[in-house]
Amino acid sequence: MDSNRETLASKPQGLEQDELIIQQHREIEKEISDSILLIGQKEELTSLESEYINDSVYLTKVQDLNKKYKCMRRARPDGNCFFRSFAFAYFEYLLDHNEEYKHFKERALKSKEELISCGFTQFTLEDFHDTFMEVVNMIGEGQHEKLYDTFNMQGYSDYVVVYLRLITSGQLQKEADFYKHFIDGDRTVKEFCHQEVEPMFKESDHIHIIALSTALNVGVRVRYMDRGESSEAIAHDFPEGAAVCVNLLYRPGHYDILYSG
Amino acid sequence: MQGAEGTIYDKEHFQLQFKFGPSYPFESPEVIFVGQNIPVHPHVYSNGHICLSILSEDWSPALSVQSVCVSIISMLSSCKKKERPLDNDLYVKSCSQNPKHTRWMYHDDEI
Numbered sequence: 487m488d489s490n491r492e493t494l495a496s497k498p499q500g501l502e503q504d505e506l507i508i509q510q511h512r513e514i515e516k517e518i519s520d521s522i523l524l525i526g527q528k529e530e531l532t533s534l535e536s537e538y539i540n541d542s543v544y545l546t547k548v549q550d551l552n553k554k555y556k557c558m559r560r561a562r563p564d565g566n567c568f569f570r571s572f573a574f575a576y577f578e579y580l581l582d583h584n585e586e587y588k589h590f591k592e593r594a595l596k597s598k599e600e601l602i603s604c605g606f607t608q609f610t611l612e613d614f615h616d617t618f619m620e621v622v623n624m625i626g627e628g629q630h631e632k633l634y635d636t637f638n639m640q641g642y643s644d645y646v647v648v649y650l651r652l653i654t655s656g657q658l659q660k661e662a663d664f665y666k667h668f669i670d671g672d673r674t675v676k677e678f679c680h681q682e683v684e685p686m687f688k689e690s691d692h693i694h695i696i697a698l699s700t701a702l703n704v705g706v707r708v709r710y711m712d713r714g715e716s717s718e719a720i721a722h723d724f725p726e727g728a729a730v731c732v733n734l735l736y737r738p739g740h741y742d743i744l745y746s747g
Numbered sequence: 748m749q750g751a752e753g754t755i756y757d758k759e760h761f762q763l764q765f766k767f768g769p770s771y772p773f774e775s776p777e778v779i780f781v782g783q784n785i786p787v788h789p790h791v792y793s794n795g796h797i798c799l800s801i802l803s804e805d806w807s808p809a810l811s812v813q814s815v816c817v818s819i820i821s822m823l824s825s826c827k828k829k830e831r832p833l834d835n836d837l838y839v840k841s842c843s844q845n846p847k848h849t850r851w852m853y854h855d856d857e858i
Contacts, residue, residue, distance in 0.1 A: 501841045504850045610772070610811045644773055648808045681800075684807035686773050 518563060525574050525637045526560040528745065534558070547711050550718040551735070551744070558735060559743040565687035568694065568734070568741045569647045569654075574637050575732040575743045576704055580625050581633065583731075587625055593702065594622050597653055604656045614652065617645035648686065654694055655679040657701035668693050689739065692724075699724040706732045709744060748816060750786075754824045761786055763819070764795075765812060775806035777847050778815060787829040790822060794839045796846040797822075798832070800853045 531552040538544035559574070561567040580587040598615045602608050621642055624632060636642045658665045662675040669678045682688050699706045705728030709719040723730060733744040748763055750756025762782035768774060780786065780795035790798040801810060801818055832838065842849055 501838065501843075501849065505843055505848050507850060508848055606809055607811050607814060610809050614809070648773075651807075652809055680807065681805050684809055685805055686808060 515564070522560065522562045523638055524562045524570060524640065524643050525634065525743075528557045528559055530557055531555060543713055544711060546717050547719045551709065551711075554718075555733070555744045555746050557745050559745075561740075561742055563740050565689050566644070566647045568690035569650045569698075570637070570643060571734055571741045571743045572695075572698065572704075572706065572732055573646050573650055574633075575734070576702075577621070577625050577633055578630065579731045581628055581630060586731075590702070591622055591626075594619060597656075601652055601656045604659055606652060606656075611652065614645055614649045617642060618649040621646055644686070650698060651684055651686075653701050654698045655683045657697040658683065658693070661697075665693060665697065690741070692722075695724045699728070703728070704732060705730040706734060708734045708736050708741075711735065711737045748820065751820055751824045755826060755829060756786060756823050759786070760784060763816070765815075772808040772810075775802050775810075775847070776812075776815070777845055778802055778819075779846060786823055787831060788823060788826050789830050789832055792832055792835055792838055792842075794842070796838075796842065796849070798851050798853070800851070803847065803851050 531548065534548045534551070535545065538548055559571075561571040561574075580590060598611065601611055601615075621633075621636060624636060637646075658675050658679055666675050669675060673681070682691075683694060695706060695708065698704075703725075706724045707730040708722050708724070710722065711719045714720065719735070733746060735742045735744050748761045750759040750761070761780055761784055764779050764781045766777040768777070778797060780791060780797065785791060785793055785795050792798075797819065799818060799822060801807070801815065
């Protein structure tokens, strides 16, 4: 199957309903974007406790998190939360780690050619790469506040998300022989990338996290808050064994940032 | 746009209209066939609306006008029989002018 055959088929159903449903989706999205910042200010973990006051399983886990982490930042739940949280947390880490920053900057510069050779259209890619580099260069100025403001400007913030999605897609395609075993449904790695990685607002799963953390060689620890028996939110490190510099909290369907210090 | 050589649309000319909204490139452009010759194809309605996943939920900001055109040519080229969608009449009578107001269902990846 060639790469351009995203062509699937047709049949609109219940057209009057369609418009209403789409309108309702837009309203919900607007309500979320009006009330939740792309990246929020740091807050105490006790703010999570109040969300689960009547839920003993989650409450126990939040209390355990509270012992292990100092605070958190919320990311807007728009399907891009993993990529946005990852980017902000890592860039913030780089503000205080100059050597690693230099390596990352070189890595980021080189990524453009790698992605073009992977088959992405040069002139659309360039646009995202340039804005991504603008934000990366900003880290060199060492201003926390400026980085925070930038991540809350949709123009910059979404360009960073797009670029990380492309890096993730590039990594999956480069190592397709490995990743193909983890893709559900009858589709190729390339199709999976077109449908679940490159489009905005598509949620991230383990496979996205493994690919991105491997591509950039950045250790990510995710604390999973779920209905499981354990009294703590279990930690998974990506790639396995890497030194952790980004801490994320996962709750079903959503990622936020955690801070241990 | 010209139908690809060796396909059932060979030598036919088609015209596409692209509209770019304020959220482009994060959201897809609105793309429809316009003009006298609307291709007869199971995923193209007679009002020019196209059922193609990259024009709605599988849109990626990294796609370009050119890649959209290539996908549409590819969609036409893999078709063996000129037919309108089964629900063409009903859809055309009752749909919005903007195809992005339709929730498209994608269930056939053969064509």
